[in-house]
Amino acid sequence: MPTISLRGNEMPASPIRKLAPLSDAAKERGIKVYHLNIGQPDLPTPKEGLDAMRNIDRTILEYSPSDGYRSLREKLTTYYKKFNINLTPEDIIVTTGGSEAVLFAFLSCLNPGDEIIVPEPAYANYMAFAISAGAKIHTVATTIQEGFSLPKVEKFEELINEKTKGILICNPNNPTGYLYTRKEMNQIRDLVKKYDLFLFSDEVYREFIYTGSPYISACHLEGIENNVVLIDSVSKRYSECGIRIGALITKNKEVRDAVMKFCQARLSPPLIGQIIAEASIDAPQDYLRDTYDEYVERRKCLIDGLNKIPGVYSPIPMGAFYTVASLPVDDSDIFCAWCLSDFDYEGETVFMAPASGFYTTPGSGRNEVRIAYVLKKEDLTRALFVLQKALEVYPGRTNK
Amino acid sequence: MPTISLRGNEMPASPIRKLAPLSDAAKERGIKVYHLNIGQPDLPTPKEGLDAMRNIDRTILEYSPSDGYRSLREKLTTYYKKFNINLTPEDIIVTTGGSEAVLFAFLSCLNPGDEIIVPEPAYANYMAFAISAGAKIHTVATTIQEGFSLPKVEKFEELINEKTKGILICNPNNPTGYLYTRKEMNQIRDLVKKYDLFLFSDEVYREFIYTGSPYISACHLEGIENNVVLIDSVSKRYSECGIRIGALITKNKEVRDAVMKFCQARLSPPLIGQIIAEASIDAPQDYLRDTYDEYVERRKCLIDGLNKIPGVYSPIPMGAFYTVASLPVDDSDIFCAWCLSDFDYEGETVFMAPASGFYTTPGSGRNEVRIAYVLKKEDLTRALFVLQKALEVYPGRTNK
Numbered sequence: 086m087p088t089i090s091l092r093g094n095e096m097p098a099s100p101i102r103k104l105a106p107l108s109d110a111a112k113e114r115g116i117k118v119y120h121l122n123i124g125q126p127d128l129p130t131p132k133e134g135l136d137a138m139r140n141i142d143r144t145i146l147e148y149s150p151s152d153g154y155r156s157l158r159e160k161l162t163t164y165y166k167k168f169n170i171n172l173t174p175e176d177i178i179v180t181t182g183g184s185e186a187v188l189f190a191f192l193s194c195l196n197p198g199d200e201i202i203v204p205e206p207a208y209a210n211y212m213a214f215a216i217s218a219g220a221k222i223h224t225v226a227t228t229i230q231e232g233f234s235l236p237k238v239e240k241f242e243e244l245i246n247e248k249t250k251g252i253l254i255c256n257p258n259n260p261t262g263y264l265y266t267r268k269e270m271n272q273i274r275d276l277v278k279k280y281d282l283f284l285f286s287d288e289v290y291r292e293f294i295y296t297g298s299p300y301i302s303a304c305h306l307e308g309i310e311n312n313v314v315l316i317d318s319v320s321k322r323y324s325e326c327g328i329r330i331g332a333l334i335t336k337n338k339e340v341r342d343a344v345m346k347f348c349q350a351r352l353s354p355p356l357i358g359q360i361i362a363e364a365s366i367d368a369p370q371d372y373l374r375d376t377y378d379e380y381v382e383r384r385k386c387l388i389d390g391l392n393k394i395p396g397v398y399s400p401i402p403m404g405a406f407y408t409v410a411s412l413p414v415d416d417s418d419i420f421c422a423w424c425l426s427d428f429d430y431e432g433e434t435v436f437m438a439p440a441s442g443f444y445t446t447p448g449s450g451r452n453e454v455r456i457a458y459v460l461k462k463e464d465l466t467r468a469l470f471v472l473q474k475a476l477e478v479y480p481g482r483t484n485k
Numbered sequence: 486m487p488t489i490s491l492r493g494n495e496m497p498a499s500p501i502r503k504l505a506p507l508s509d510a511a512k513e514r515g516i517k518v519y520h521l522n523i524g525q526p527d528l529p530t531p532k533e534g535l536d537a538m539r540n541i542d543r544t545i546l547e548y549s550p551s552d553g554y555r556s557l558r559e560k561l562t563t564y565y566k567k568f569n570i571n572l573t574p575e576d577i578i579v580t581t582g583g584s585e586a587v588l589f590a591f592l593s594c595l596n597p598g599d600e601i602i603v604p605e606p607a608y609a610n611y612m613a614f615a616i617s618a619g620a621k622i623h624t625v626a627t628t629i630q631e632g633f634s635l636p637k638v639e640k641f642e643e644l645i646n647e648k649t650k651g652i653l654i655c656n657p658n659n660p661t662g663y664l665y666t667r668k669e670m671n672q673i674r675d676l677v678k679k680y681d682l683f684l685f686s687d688e689v690y691r692e693f694i695y696t697g698s699p700y701i702s703a704c705h706l707e708g709i710e711n712n713v714v715l716i717d718s719v720s721k722r723y724s725e726c727g728i729r730i731g732a733l734i735t736k737n738k739e740v741r742d743a744v745m746k747f748c749q750a751r752l753s754p755p756l757i758g759q760i761i762a763e764a765s766i767d768a769p770q771d772y773l774r775d776t777y778d779e780y781v782e783r784r785k786c787l788i789d790g791l792n793k794i795p796g797v798y799s800p801i802p803m804g805a806f807y808t809v810a811s812l813p814v815d816d817s818d819i820f821c822a823w824c825l826s827d828f829d830y831e832g833e834t835v836f837m838a839p840a841s842g843f844y845t846t847p848g849s850g851r852n853e854v855r856i857a858y859v860l861k862k863e864d865l866t867r868a869l870f871v872l873q874k875a876l877e878v879y880p881g882r883t884n885k
Contacts, residue, residue, distance in 0.1 A: 086681070086712070086737065086739070087651070087681050087712060089593055089594055090593055090594055090595050090743070091596050092592055092596070092743075093593045093740075093743025093744075093746065096746035099749050127545070128545070130543075134546070135543075135544070135546075138538065138539075139540075139541070141535075141538065143535075144529045144535070145526075145529055145724055145725075146535075146725040146727040146728050147724075147726055147727050148525055148726045181729065181751075181755075184751040184752055188751070192617055195490050196491050196492070197597055197619055210750045210751075213746065217617075217747065219597055281487050282487060283487050312487060324547075325546040327546040327547050327548055327549055327753065327755070327756030328757060329754070329755045337486065339486070339489050340493075343489045344493075346496035346498065347617065349613075350610045351582065351588070352584055353726075353727065355581070355727070355728065355729045355757070356727030356728060357728060357758065358755060
């Protein structure tokens with residue numbers, strides 16, 4: 086039997102996936118599991134998107150252009166204009182989800198062995214795409230004590246060497262919910278400029294910013310227009326993760342030309358998804374406001390509730406729909422598994438993502454979990470109660 | 486400005502894409518262009534698939550499982566059974582088109598620097614996916630004189646070294662339409678076994694076999710079950726290239742586990758496409774027979790027509806919907822461009838794919854073109870007439 090690639094062995098197994106069989110088993114035992122582990126919004130897809138899908142009157146579902154339909158890219162420019170991001174349709178390449186945008190950004194910009202710097206905790210799949218491209222991720226630590234704010238510039242500079250080709254940020258952040266301030270974004274801009282790096286900026290959660298703080302996009306930063314590669318997706322903002330429509334956006338023509346070669350190789354992004362995404366942009370303001378208001382309430386409910394549980398601490402996330410909280414436990418990997426395999430309170434339990442999977446530094450985030458607030462408020466309230474009960478009886482509880 | 490990756494520079498530009506602007510310009514001049522260059526079927530998508538899409542009554546278009554819906558994978562097993570390929574749903578991983586299946590196969594099985602052997606001419610994008618994975622493709626030449634039959638085993642063995650990890654075949658073949666015989670498939674099996682290689686077998690055209698010859702799938706070969714990675718797609722057989730649904734199929738659990746990590750990183754294949762694909766499998770026999778009958782007629786029309794043009798020769802393709810023909814021209818790259826930029830006959834011209842893009846050996850296929858028969862018979866007949874006229878006046882015509 087031939088041997089598989091080292092890459093296959095190096096690919097991290099998702100911490101959530103590892104626990105999924107335990108969750109399934111709990112359900113089979115009749116236990117209700119509150120899913121605080123996933124980023125799948127439970128809110129409806131815009132009616133405009135669903136209607137567009139149902140009204141497709143094509144007889145052939147054929148290839149679309151490799152960079153996506155021009156009509157979608159044109160409509161996206163009007164969407165971005167609302168955020169003071171000025172683009173032409175040529176700046177936008179439609180991808181198969183934000184995932185493909187990250188992969189193609191890495192394949193196009195990074196040589197095998199090249200390095201990028203990412204503040205951690207970070208979205209676990211960045212690592213997977215870096216491995217796919219043969220690139221290396223170095224992380225700078227952010228901490229729950231400092232609310233996951235940007236590490237000092239010197240921490241980045243310590244890691245920069247001749248192999249360093251870029252910085253990757255996720256803003257607002259998955260998993261922490263942190264939103265970079267104008268000052269922090271300017272620091273990133275200066276670093277990028279000083280060392281002539283790429284700035285890969287994943288901004289798929291821009292609709293979900295809950296404080297009065299301004300959203301500073303990488304595209305707002307002056308003087309590094311040719312360094313910025315924006316990663317985007319319609320998945321979260323229109324609750325249509327399944328259609329797999331994202332975008333890679335850059336003013337750098339050389340990068341676009343390289344990305345297009347990877348796009349042409351895979352022929353085209355999904356046709357039906359593009360039609361749905363284009364129509365979803367027409368969703369009325371009410372849709373986005375209702376969605377937003379719902380998350381505002383859930384966020385308050387979750388963060389207030391978490392901080393009331395003895396020994397639990399969550400900073401107040403400014404955006405996205407996640408928070409990273411610290412728990413009074415020895416090891417959140419063990420605790421999260423125990424919740425699913427050994428615990429229930431009145432037939433109910435919680436499924437959380439151990440934060441270790443979002444760190445590359447061994448031991449980091451050992452007592453932290455990522456909690457997504459993609460459940461109704463009543464369910465969140467109940468889940469918090471069940472979590473409190475779990476912490477009361479968990480054998481590995483630490484005294485805090 | 487940071488520099489892009491070498492990979493970006495190495496990626497081959499599609500020969501068809503290079504000519505597309507000339508085709509657009511011709512159309513702008515009011516010239517009718519017969520598209521013999523693309524593999525986009527013009528036949529309708531099954532009504533069952535379109536109806537399923539229009540009847541989706543979900544309110545949230547959410548992520549699907551990373552390996553695709555089980556119901557689709559189950560239905561695919563019944564489809565494959567008709568071809569005497571016995572699979573369980575676990576053997577099948579749903580991918581975003583056949584393209585992603587090729588990429589994930591390479592990423593999972595090949596280390597950077599590893600080599601695979603591919604008979605050429607070959608589908609140009611295999612090269613792109615190999616570059617993405619940092620792997621190297623070595624080609625063994627097949628020739629129009631020998632009807633593109635499998636090269637002698639010794640030709641493969643000359644290329645096999647400690648870096649060689651696999652053989653890739655496309656059967657029935659794009660671009661040549663060649664169908665490997667049982668004897669040839671057994672030779673491939675013996676090679677794979679002797680050197681313990683992966684056999685990547687792209688069989689997306691299995692519905693389109695026009696001779697009485699049997700379809701021998703890589704999955705039919707005994708003794709190499711753990712070496713075979715089948716690449717498949719619903720695109721061509723149901724004329725639904727735009728939905729981006731393919732599959733990677735293997736009995737090798739270690740490969741599947743590695744592939745699943747790449748699948749999990751990109752979260753899920755397109756949701757709507759899976760629903761359409763699953764329903765399309767229910768298309769009545771009439772649908773596939775009508776499609777088949779149509780291609781049988783077009784094939785006869787095209788090949789007879791080509792071989793009647795002085796100096797033109799096409800072998801009789803046994804499958805798919807392409808042929809590679811030789812023309813009495815100095816350089817088919819120049820000729821195909823000239824047809825679009827300098828020629829028309831009564832306001833019409835033809836767009837063909839120069840065969841050079843399907844070869845890696847410099848100079849190979851210089852007087853060959855790939856012609857797809859995805860046009861109605863009347864259009865094919867007219868296109869052949871226009872081609873004949875073009876050859877009569879082309880300045881670079883060779884005396885043949």
